[in-house]
Amino acid sequence: MPILALIIIGAAAGFLATRIMKVTTDVPTTIAIGIGGALIGGMTLRFVMMLTGWAAGFIGAVLGAMILIWLWRSYFR
Structure with missing residues (x-):
């Protein structure tokens, strides 16, 4: 997936x-949460459910x- x-x-997913x-x-934290979520969730879904695509x-x-x-x-608050 291109950067x-x-x-x-990630930004859209973090916002949602x-x-x-x-x-x-704030906006940078939202984007970071979304990108981290994209990495974790995208990998998990692809491995578990074998789904591909956007x-x-x-x-x-x-x-x-x-x-x-x-x-x-x-755990961090």
Whole structure:
């Protein structure tokens, strides 16, 4: 996945995940959460469900970002 696409998908996924989880963060943190979620969730979905394409990457990015937010809330606050 090209870097620019990862940043765009990560930013959108981070924004969506922070709104779903009701977390208020600044823009760089939202993008970082989304990119981290894209890496975690995209890999997980591709390995577990054998899905490919942009839709699986976006869904995985949102789920991964939500997992990162949950971990951050649970263990680092």
